[in-house]
Amino acid sequence: MTTTATPQPTPASQSYLTGLLGVRIFLAFASGYFISYALRSVNAALAPLLASDLTLSHSALGWFSSAYFLAFGAMQIPVGIWLDRYGARRTESALLLVAALGSLLIAFGQELWMLFLGRILIGIGVSPCLMAAYSYFRRCYRPEQQASLVMCMLVAGTAGALMAAQPALLLAQALGWRQVFSLATLLLLLSAGLVFFLTGDYDRQSNLQTATERQATSFVSLCLHPTMLRAIPPCILIIGGFVALQTLWVGPWLTQALELTAEQASQILLYLNATILASYLVMGLLSPWLVKKGTSLARQSSLALLWLTLCFTAVPLWQTGLAWLLWPLLALAVPAMFLLQTQTALEFPSQIAGRVLTTLNLMIFAGTFVVQWGLGLIADGFTASGYDRTKALTYALLCLAALQWCSLLWFWIKAPHGSVRT
Secondary structure, three states: OOOOOOOOOOOOOOOOOOHHHHHHHHHHHHHHHHHHHHHHHHHHHHHHHHHHHHOOOHHHHHHHHHHHHHHHHHOHHHHHHHHHHHOHHHHHHHHHHHHHHHHHHHHHOOOHHHHHHHHHHHHHHOOOHHHHHHHHHHHHOOHHHHHHHHHHHHHHHHHHHHHOOHHHHHHHHHHOHHHHHHHHHHHHHHHHHHHHHHOOOOOOOOOOOOHHHHHHOOHHHHHOOHHHHHHHHHHHHHHHHHHHHHHHHHHHHHHHOOOOOHHHHHHHHHHHHHHHHHHHHHHHHHHHHHHHOOOOHHHHHHHHHHHHHHHHHHHHHOOOOOHHHHHHHHHOOHHHHOHHHHHHHHOOOHHHHHHHHHHHHHHHHHHHHHHHHHHHHHHHHHHHOOOOHHHHHHHHHHHHHHHHHHHHHHHHHOOOOOOOOO
């Protein structure tokens, strides 16, 4: 990356991106988020194969999967800086090459440390895929297009999660799980090329912040803001908890607690992600209508957090044949859950909305890492105390539910007085 190139004009000095050019750029960014979300989710479907082939314990499996989120979260702050300095095209295409290297390591690595390193490199490489698109859209597309662009990106990501469920398992069973990552390597290289060659530097900014402005909007200053302090616990424990379960622990839960086969578990993952996909499409139409009817974004996100916490509490308590229905049911609230990020960003000036979103994204993925690895550690602790693997995982999920209720109560107690902007 260099800073010598003269940036192309931004929409501040020309018309917004429209027509085929706008569609082409959107599709290039969507390709990156598609493969990013697929790689984020694929371990949930492949968990039985990985655990068997590599002889992984609960905690080792949790670490292997959560290494992605640790690396992803750690990259959020530098990614925000690079997006402002170098633009989305250069930042994302360069980092996708790092992700391709990581996927290649997993495909061909024979040592466990090589697989862990590969997972970390994937997390680093795909870390800008959603925020790069968001920042590009905000600067280069019309304001009235923002909601539909965001929802379409989430649809692309969920489509990646769908491909990472049963289709990925079928491919792994036919060719081996390493071949899944060989294919992912090729897709990452293709996406890097699409982003680099089919988008432009329309989002490059020439204005620089003063030292005072940088200090006022630093990471620490944002985290200590009352609005952020209110949103961070549910971001970590409820949103991060959902991502941790969706991308790893739902698979072992279905096969161990509900005694389903790997094929049946992958089908339920398919139902879960299909429900999320449909919910994004419905919520894209329903949310603006609800706002017009007086249900603010803040209330929509609060109700979604409540629904998810109720479902997460029911998961370890209901272990009969139809208990798998809880996963598609909780998926109904996922789009409204993510409105917490949007609503929080609206409480800050638009000039720093990108940094607010990046900071919340960091908290979500830090939470995902902590929950994924932490659940494995807690489950192994119960196993060491003499409990079988199913009960150990049950008690670990109950511990998570208790923490989620605490974060939700904090979110309600710290609610601001008066109306909230929508």
